[in-house]
Amino acid sequence: MTQPIVFSDAAQLVLAGQRVAAAVAVKLELASETLNLWLGNGSIRSNDGQAWEGLGRFGAISGLEFGAKAATQPISMTLSGLDAELAAIARSQYSQMRGRRVSVYALLFDETKRPIDYPYLCMLATIDSASLKRRGDAFVLEVAAEPIFNTKHMPALNLVTDADQQARYPGDRIFDRSAYPHSLYWNQ
Structure with missing residues (x-):
């Protein structure tokens, strides 16, 4: 007796000729709280029940790669457009950031922008450094993270x-x- 092949919801949509969209999401596990952020607009809830806050045009991630090379490449996350109040909160969190876990996910959506499948874990990293810079009336928070499988410190x-x-x-x-x-x- 052969077992039937079971495809994920995303694979079933693709096989049916529909489009599947993806967005990058980041979970920052700070000492005082865990932040779930995604590179999109508004708040969403993924199929595993987690709420994700959209960064819209204020967030970016660079250096993110997928595949074998991703396990050793550092990533840089930028949050721009912070007002003085948010900058003060970020400054107070510096001591909590270094060495904390960062998880990078891919969130999948159908054509109606409804989340499908569970978030796919793409990378686990550890925060290496964080800096806050002033640009005009706003502040920019830059966070550098190293993948947990990077052995450069060993x-x-x-x-x-x-x-x-x-x-x-x-x-x-x-x-x-x-x-x-x-x-x-x-x-x-």
């Missing part, structure tokens, strides 16, 4: 010898009886 482990281990941690005996008295490199 130390390289390219030598696994007793001499290298002794240089790093004198007195450590983990490699003193190593079967390989030379460095090991991948693809050799």
Whole structure:
């Protein structure tokens, strides 16, 4: 007995010849609150019950890529047009931002702009830095985030010898009886 193939709502609409639209959404998990923002106008509720506030023309995300390269590319999120009150709130949140989680989603809509399927998680990142700049009467908040799978902050482990281990941690005996008295490199 074969199992029937079940397609998502979005796939069913595409197979039926209808259009499916997508929008980028970001969940910022700050210490005091979680912000659900999407790059569109107005408030919407996705099929999983989450409410998303639209940024309209005031928000942008750059550096967002999809596929294998996305796992290592930093992203930059910009919120512009903030008044003095919102800028003060953003400034007070600086201490909460660094190291906090950012989730980037794709929200899918049918031709009537009704959300379909659950939000698709595209990237998990950690906030690296945030800055607030004044432009005329308004302020701009820029947030840089690194994907969680980016290993640029991890130390390289390219030598696994007793001499290298002794240089790093004198007195450590983990490699003193190593079967390989030379460095090991991948693809050799």
